[in-house]
Amino acid sequence: MEWNEKLQMIVDYVEHYLQRKEESVDKEEIARIAGCSFDFFQKVFSYMNGISFAEYVRFRKLTLAGYDLKSTNMKIIDLSYKYGYDSPTSFTKAFQQFHGITPKEARAISAELRVHPKLRISVKQKYSWRIEQKPELRLVGKRIRLSGDDEENGRRILKFWSECQREGTFSDLIAIDTGTPKGIFGLFGGAGREKGAAVYSIMVNTVHAVPEGFAETVLPQNTWAVFDCRGAVPQAVRNGWKYLEEEWISQYPFKHADCPELEWYSDGVSYCEDYISQIWIPIVEED
Structure with a gap:
């Protein structure tokens, strides 16, 4: 299996965890899929996508948190724990840095939120x-x-x-x-x-x-x-x-x-x- 296919599998795996499980992604499982150490995988991910793996996961968390704020009545404290933050304060700070507004302000009908889309990695390349x-x-x-x-x-x-x-x-x-x-x-x-x-x-x-x-x-x-x-x-x-x-x-x-x-x-x-x-x-x- 070539790198692009492995990376897409890992992206799909991360998305599953972020949307369906209230826990951190398993580094050992990512290393197993990638076929190398987790640290080395992070280096390849950064080379291929121009963003670190940690940043990608954080940006996706905050994107999904924005969707939840706009479409559900979940409390901010529950959202903070769902997406792996230690407290509502740390979640609010990260949310504001990413979206430019606080979680409370994001619930306004006219509020616009930033979206970092899920990576779609092409499996077609000249040389696998x-x-x-x-x-x-x-x-x-x-x-x-x-x-x-x-x-x-x-x-x-x-x-x-x-x-x-x-x-x-x-x-x-x-x-x-x-x-x-x-x-x-x-x-x-x-x-x-x-x-x-x-x-x-x-x-x-x-x-x-x-x-x-x-x-x-x-x-x-x-x-x-x-x-x-x-x-x-x-x-x-x-x-x-x-x-x-x-x-x-x-x-x-x-x-x-x-x-x-x-x-x-x-x-x-x-x-x-x-x-x-x-x-x-x-x-x-x-x-």
Whole structure:
């Protein structure tokens, strides 16, 4: 499930609690739906919507309180407790800051109240993406060293894939692949002693011994932003990287974890229009 779908589920969950339950939203339930810590979820929410989660919940409380004041005879003290305020005084202060008038004044027929609408998050976007927490990955395969020139590196990587296919490396990798689901990784950078090394590897996730002539890389447990790229490769993945560089990185400035970036190629027909590949960006889940 992509982030937009999860966020809409959480928005619906919050709305249910605000309108039907006189209690605070459950942070643990939100973290469960989001698939990450509550603190990290709040950061993503803020990035995506330009408002903090706490502000959104507060604005919705005061919007709904305004509806109640105009449409019911509920006492102000009852409204204050319904929407989680410690006292009528604190509720009145918050209400006036949001609406510009007191709760008592809001009951006048001519009074106009501010409305902060429920978020409607579109589930349609060019690239679906989600946050996934993955366990340690043990990758085995072959690698080449890269230069400092991006254009030259692109040519070398394409040539490397062709060589691996022609020389039977792909067949060897597929035979030892124990990942779930199965697929081949393209790995940028090194790990461990090779930290910072300019290398590119073609590998699979496996529990088998390292074959002769192959190398091993172990990536620690980490949090990843995972992007689905649909279409024939390599163009689908190239378009995915372009989207990340031009739009996503500026819109969601997560801190990059000390871990290589990955491409993942599913076990399917790579030239089909519905073929799925992925880009994995390692990110830091800060408290």
